Amino acid sequence: MENLTIEELLSRYPYAIEFFDVNGLPIEDKQKTIQEYINTLPYVFLEDMGINHQGLFKRFLVFMQRMEDIRKERNFSIHSLTVLGGTDKNGKKEQDKLKISMGEIICIVGPTGSGKSRLLADIEWMAQKDTPTGRRILIDDCIPPESWRFSIEHKLVAQLSQNMNFVMDICVGDFIKLHAQSRMIDDVDDKTLKIIHHANELSGEAFDLNTPLTSLSGGQSRALMVADTAFLSTSPIVLIDEIENAGINRKKALELLVDQNKIVLIATHDPLLALTGDKRIVIKNGGIYKVLETTESEKQRLEQLTEIDNVMMQYRERLRKGELLD
Numbered sequence: 001m002e003n004l005t006i007e008e009l010l011s012r013y014p015y016a017i018e019f020f021d022v023n024g025l026p027i028e029d030k031q032k033t034i035q036e037y038i039n040t041l042p043y044v045f046l047e048d049m050g051i052n053h054q055g056l057f058k059r060f061l062v063f064m065q066r067m068e069d070i071r072k073e074r075n076f077s078i079h080s081l082t083v084l085g086g087t088d089k090n091g092k093k094e095q096d097k098l099k100i101s102m103g104e105i106i107c108i109v110g111p112t113g114s115g116k117s118r119l120l121a122d123i124e125w126m127a128q129k130d131t132p133t134g135r136r137i138l139i140d141d142c143i144p145p146e147s148w149r150f151s152i153e154h155k156l157v158a159q160l161s162q163n164m165n166f167v168m169d170i171c172v173g174d175f176i177k178l179h180a181q182s183r184m185i186d187d188v189d190d191k192t193l194k195i196i197h198h199a200n201e202l203s204g205e206a207f208d209l210n211t212p213l214t215s216l217s218g219g220q221s222r223a224l225m226v227a228d229t230a231f232l233s234t235s236p237i238v239l240i241d242e243i244e245n246a247g248i249n250r251k252k253a254l255e256l257l258v259d260q261n262k263i264v265l266i267a268t269h270d271p272l273l274a275l276t277g278d279k280r281i282v283i284k285n286g287g288i289y290k291v292l293e294t295t296e297s298e299k300q301r302l303e304q305l306t307e308i309d310n311v312m313m314q315y316r317e318r319l320r321k322g323e324l325l326d
């Protein structure tokens with residue numbers, strides 16, 4: 001580490017800049033090695049910090065080690081998620097146990113108000129009999145440590161909810177960069193451009209790096225969040241709530257979000273999405289009523305539905321552009 005030049009350090013670990021910022025350290029010559037850089041800092045400067053050269057170097061190593069630990073933890077993976085049944089809205093017991101393995105896509109269906117979002121919220125919160133359903137969530141067959149529920153480092157779940165509004169007075173490019181840096185992700189500029197490109201593909205009406213966040217429409221905001229989650233989130237569980245209502249291309253959105261190394265749960269009223277999963281959970285009156293595997297003939301149906309949907313999408317696009325459907 002000490003033999004890396006400052007330039008190499010920053011290109012390999014962009015978050016290291018925080019160390020310089022936090023300690024008010026100037027960077028003038030990026031060609032110096034870290035050790036050389038620290039050794040050439042004036043004593044007077046270090047005295048103000050109550051430290052000597054060696055102390056500053058140690059502090060630097062501790063900082064880098066901590067950042068690396070956080071980074072590893074953020075990329076941690078899990079094998080399974082288990083929902084231990086609670087009760088429905090009438091207090092009747094629901095299905096006992098549902099185990100979901102890494103790589104599975106599970107859809108959640110049921111009438112309006114039946115409790116689909118509640119199930120997602122239970123998972124997001126890692127409920128331990130402390131929500132209205134009395135459900136319990138296990139990770140890898142164990143009760144997750146209490147600290148995970150509040151921890152930013154152990155962000156186990158990424159959630160795209162139905163309501164999404166930005167309140168920050170900042171432009172799109174800066175927002176994505178800030179988010180990427182806070183997650184200690186490399187290639188920030190490249191990722192930012194990718195996110196904007198994909199978000200524009202999902203929403204239709206293009207925005208760019210300089211568009212203020214607060215001027216994005218509902219659909220554009222959702223498109224940005226989908227692309228942002230797809231490229232920046234390292235959480236092993238992704239929860240998606242009624243993406244079809246967002247006015248964006250939901251099939252493309254799903255293609256972006258679904259990842260072999262994740263568990264994906266999608267609450268939906270859309271038959272096309274409902275049949276995309278490996279299994280679907282049917283919710284009735286607040287409880288898990290059935291768990292069905294998508295059958296082979298349903299998968300064939302899905303192909304027909306996709307063709308119908310493509311026609312619908314073309315019509316939608318033409319109407320949006322002000323064309324006639326004669």
Ligand SMILES: Nc1ncnc2c1ncn2[C@@H]1O[C@H](COP(=O)(O)OP(=O)(O)OP(=O)(O)O)[C@@H](O)[C@H]1O
Binds near residue numbers: 118119287
């Ligand atoms: N098992 C339960 N016990 C008590 N309350 C419940 C239970 N399940 C759901 N609820 C409550 O019922 C209400 C409606 O649930 P929810 O919003 O999850 O429905 P939904 O299926 O997502 O509806 P929509 O399709 O309209 O989005 C919520 O207030 C939720 O907390």
